[in-house]
Amino acid sequence: MAQEVRGVIAPGKNEPVRVETIVVPDPGPGEAVVKVQACGVCHTDLHYKQGGISDDFPFLLGHEAAGIVESVGEGVTDVAPGDFVILNWRAVCGNCRACLRGRPQYCFNTHNAKQKMTLASTGQELSPALGIGAFADKTLVAAGQCTKVDPTVSPAVAGLLGCGVMAGIGAAINTGNVGRGDTVAVIGCGGVGDAAIAGARLAGAARIIAVDIDDRKLEKARSMGATHTVNSKTSDAVEAIRELTGGFGADVVIEAVGRPETYKQAFYGRDLAGTVVLVGVPTPEMKLELPLLDVFGRGGSLKSSWYGDCLPSRDFPMLIDLHQQGRLDLGAFVTETVQLDEVEKAFERMHGGDVLRSVVVL
Ligand code: APR
Ligand code: ZN
Numbered sequence: 129m130a131q132e133v134r135g136v137i138a139p140g141k142n143e144p145v146r147v148e149t150i151v152v153p154d155p156g157p158g159e160a161v162v163k164v165q166a167c168g169v170c171h172t173d174l175h176y177k178q179g180g181i182s183d184d185f186p187f188l189l190g191h192e193a194a195g196i197v198e199s200v201g202e203g204v205t206d207v208a209p210g211d212f213v214i215l216n217w218r219a220v221c222g223n224c225r226a227c228l229r230g231r232p233q234y235c236f237n238t239h240n241a242k243q244k245m246t247l248a249s250t251g252q253e254l255s256p257a258l259g260i261g262a263f264a265d266k267t268l269v270a271a272g273q274c275t276k277v278d279p280t281v282s283p284a285v286a287g288l289l290g291c292g293v294m295a296g297i298g299a300a301i302n303t304g305n306v307g308r309g310d311t312v313a314v315i316g317c318g319g320v321g322d323a324a325i326a327g328a329r330l331a332g333a334a335r336i337i338a339v340d341i342d343d344r345k346l347e348k349a350r351s352m353g354a355t356h357t358v359n360s361k362t363s364d365a366v367e368a369i370r371e372l373t374g375g376f377g378a379d380v381v382i383e384a385v386g387r388p389e390t391y392k393q394a395f396y397g398r399d400l401a402g403t404v405v406l407v408g409v410p411t412p413e414m415k416l417e418l419p420l421l422d423v424f425g426r427g428g429s430l431k432s433s434w435y436g437d438c439l440p441s442r443d444f445p446m447l448i449d450l451h452q453q454g455r456l457d458l459g460a461f462v463t464e465t466v467q468l469d470e471v472e473k474a475f476e477r478m479h480g481g482d483v484l485r486s487v488v489v490l
């Protein structure tokens with residue numbers, strides 16, 4: 129039986145989001161219905177609302193979620209009703225060229241639910257944000273989007289791994305391959321940058337240099353594991369990074385802002401053989417200009433990190449385990465918990481600079 133539940137809808141470009149009654153169908157083959165327990169508010173949800181990602185309104189927002197599997201469709205064996213899961217927006221196929229070549233992070237055929245959730249009032253089909261749509265009491269996803277983790281962890285904490293925090297940690301441990309003794313600089317210390325700092329600490333980095341234009345962010349970055357901080361409004365980021373790395377530049381520089389000027393700082397702030405990881409998301413009109421000779425004259429690598437190059441089934445349980453052991457404080461990313469009807473307010477607070485994550489709890 130299809131069910132009617134509450135969901136947060138972005139009805140049209142830049143219109144305020146609102147709670148509506150939505151219809152969630154029974155899971156079809158390969159699908160699962162999940163009772164959402166918590167879902168973080170991410171910049172990408174705001175971008176959907178602003179029409180910056182697609183024109184496919186109305187959207188059912190929310191995509192950083194954890195909850196309990198309520199029911200599964202035909203052929204689903206990896207998860208069962210009652211399982212506590214984190215949702216992911218990249219359920220890989222296992223069969224495409226990328227998957228077969230051992231690079232599932234670049235899978236071409238990621239799975240989403242085939243059936244559509246709809247608006248109860250009009251029957252209109254909803255576009256779930258990143259194929260998830262979890263600002264809702266229940267949501268329909270592909271079973272492969274569900275990763276089972278230790279059920280004793282707090283849902284508000286677990287859900288964060290579904291997007292931003294995973295992107296940051298993964299930028300350090302997966303894409304950047306930070307190793308023991310490395311020097312790491314992280315430019316931009318919001319939720320993603322702080323997660324990159326936490327990831328660099330886990331990986332055993334010797335020095336972790338946090339760069340931001342806001343002293344409050346730098347203070348928080350220290351509590352996440354930064355060993356040094358640079359305010360790039362008052363001092364030159366590249367010079368400061370060089371000074372703190374014996375003149376060489378950092379082994380890994382993680383750019384977590386998504387702007388040409390901070391990318392340039394990352395480019396020039398790395399060691400000659402170092403790695404630049406771009407995890408901040410630029411806008412379509414942004415352009416980068418660099419002397420080609422400077423690109424030629426440096427070895428190392430320039431990488432981008434999409435979803436922290438994560439493999440949910442490998443990374444989510446491992447990171448939850450580290451959190452449970454007290455070796456990774458995922459709770460530090462939760463600034464506040466809010467109700468389903470407070471998402472619009474949470475968007476407003478996102479820009480104040482005081483919030484790493486608002487998490488909707490259900
Ligand atoms: N130099 C250094 N830091 C900057 C600069 C700059 N020129 N401009 C902004 N920042 C800092 C802000 O002060 C803030 O601490 O970057 C941080 C951005 O943090 P958030 O706005 O909280 O964004 P976050 O969620 O961390 O995401 C960062 O990663 O995944 C992407 O889409 C996401 O592009 C975004 C980026
Ligand atoms: Zn694939």
Ligand code: ZN
Nearest residue numbers: 170172291292
């Ligand atoms: Zn997100």
